[in-house]
Amino acid sequence: MEQTVEKLERTVVKEIDEILGVPLKVLDDGFVRVVDYMGNDSSVVQAARVSYGKGTKKLREDETLIRYLLRHHHTTPFEMCEIKLHIRVPMDCWRQWIRHRTANVNEYSTRYSLAVDAAQRTKPGEWRTQGTTNRQGSGGFLTAEQGTYFTAQESELQESSRKVYNERIAAGIAREQARKELTLSTYTEAYWKIDLHNLLHFLALRMEAHAQHEIRTYAATIGNEIVSKWCPMVWKAFQDYLFGSVELSKQEIAIISRLQAGDRTGARAVAEEYGLVPPPGQEMKFNLERKEIEEKMKRLGIRPPWLDV
Numbered sequence: 001m002e003q004t005v006e007k008l009e010r011t012v013v014k015e016i017d018e019i020l021g022v023p024l025k026v027l028d029d030g031f032v033r034v035v036d037y038m039g040n041d042s043s044v045v046q047a048a049r050v051s052y053g054k055g056t057k058k059l060r061e062d063e064t065l066i067r068y069l070l071r072h073h074h075t076t077p078f079e080m081c082e083i084k085l086h087i088r089v090p091m092d093c094w095r096q097w098i099r100h101r102t103a104n105v106n107e108y109s110t111r112y113s114l115a116v117d118a119a120q121r122t123k124p125g126e127w128r129t130q131g132t133t134n135r136q137g138s139g140g141f142l143t144a145e146q147g148t149y150f151t152a153q154e155s156e157l158q159e160s161s162r163k164v165y166n167e168r169i170a171a172g173i174a175r176e177q178a179r180k181e182l183t184l185s186t187y188t189e190a191y192w193k194i195d196l197h198n199l200l201h202f203l204a205l206r207m208e209a210h211a212q213h214e215i216r217t218y219a220a221t222i223g224n225e226i227v228s229k230w231c232p233m234v235w236k237a238f239q240d241y242l243f244g245s246v247e248l249s250k251q252e253i254a255i256i257s258r259l260q261a262g263d264r265t266g267a268r269a270v271a272e273e274y275g276l277v278p279p280p281g282q283e284m285k286f287n288l289e290r291k292e293i294e295e296k297m298k299r300l301g302i303r304p305p306w307l308d309v
């Protein structure tokens with residue numbers, strides 16, 4: 001007996017087709033553009049229901065299912081969607097980007113071709129000071145007056161390193177060796193293909209406040225201008241349950257539940273037990289975990305008991 005096979009249709013996302021190949025500008029001379037994509041919100045639903053064809057019930061039920069999957073870290077259905085991006089990014093930023101091992105990458109070769117003749121420039125008002133509490137991050141900004149000097153110095157250095165590079169190339173030195181004095185701000189380009197599950201992981205880490213500003217601007221562009229159009233239901237669920245959520249540890253729950261019961265002394269005692277605060281009367285030294293808890297409590301509108309006077 002002949003089997004009936006349901007006809008399948010390729011998933012098409014009109015909003016992504018409209019920006020296919022269009023460079024979305026990032027930083028002064030960088031970009032992200034969509035080269036290709038596979039799947040959409042309904043592919044996640046389809047995989048979860050292990051069904052074929054459109055596999056959708058009502059739109060509302062699809063969204064509920066996507067939100068359930070994301071909330072419960074049921075991740076494989078999200079791996080059914082893939083996206084291929086063409087990116088142009090400064091090498092220092094790329095160095096952080098390439099740490100995400102779950103993507104397929106092909107980078108522009110400066111052994112084979114001449115290095116991209118562009119370096120990321122910093123405007124006078126954009127020079128950041130070293131962070132004091134987060135040793136990896138930035139604090140405030142230099143004054144525009146101070147910044148003017150460093151911007152001029154940057155241009156000088158970039159031009160000088162490019163001049164050295166060009167002279168070496170003109171003298172016949174191999175491109176693989178000529179490049180070694182190029183600045184880390186030199187742009188590179190890559191094709192970067194990743195599935196939606198791992199892309200969300202990348203975005204969660206790189207859109208977050210602790211990530212460096214430069215990679216954050218790329219991640220925000222990918223998230224806000226691409227994923228939001230490609231898989232709007234997933235994007236909304238990502239913001240509600242992953243990116244915009246607050247994760248609480250066992251000790252944080254113990255502190256907060258005591259606070260909610262009006263027991264501020266007990267809450268402080270828990271913090272003390274976990275070494276977050278010293279016994280009363282002793283000097284309160286910097287503690288990173290305590291600072292993180294304070295940030296969470298601020299979002300929850302809760303006043304930490306150790307700030308009581």
Ligand SMILES: Cc1cc2nc3c(=O)[nH]c(=O)nc-3n(C[C@H](O)[C@H](O)[C@H](O)COP(=O)(O)OP(=O)(O)OC[C@H]3O[C@@H](n4cnc5c(N)ncnc54)[C@H](O)[C@@H]3O)c2cc1C
Nearest residue numbers: 096099100101102103136198201202205206208210211212
């Ligand atoms: C704010 C910030 C600061 C950072 N600072 C530093 C730093 O100072 N020094 C430094 O070296 N790096 C640093 N990193 C990079 C970081 O340690 C990770 O290497 C990077 O974020 C990639 O994360 P990932 O491994 O989760 O992602 P991916 O490589 O995309 O992997 C995704 C997930 O797949 C799984 N996975 C992938 N490969 C393996 C494997 N081989 N074995 C087991 N599981 C695997 C893991 O669950 C992983 O979370 C920093 C990252 C951030 C966001």
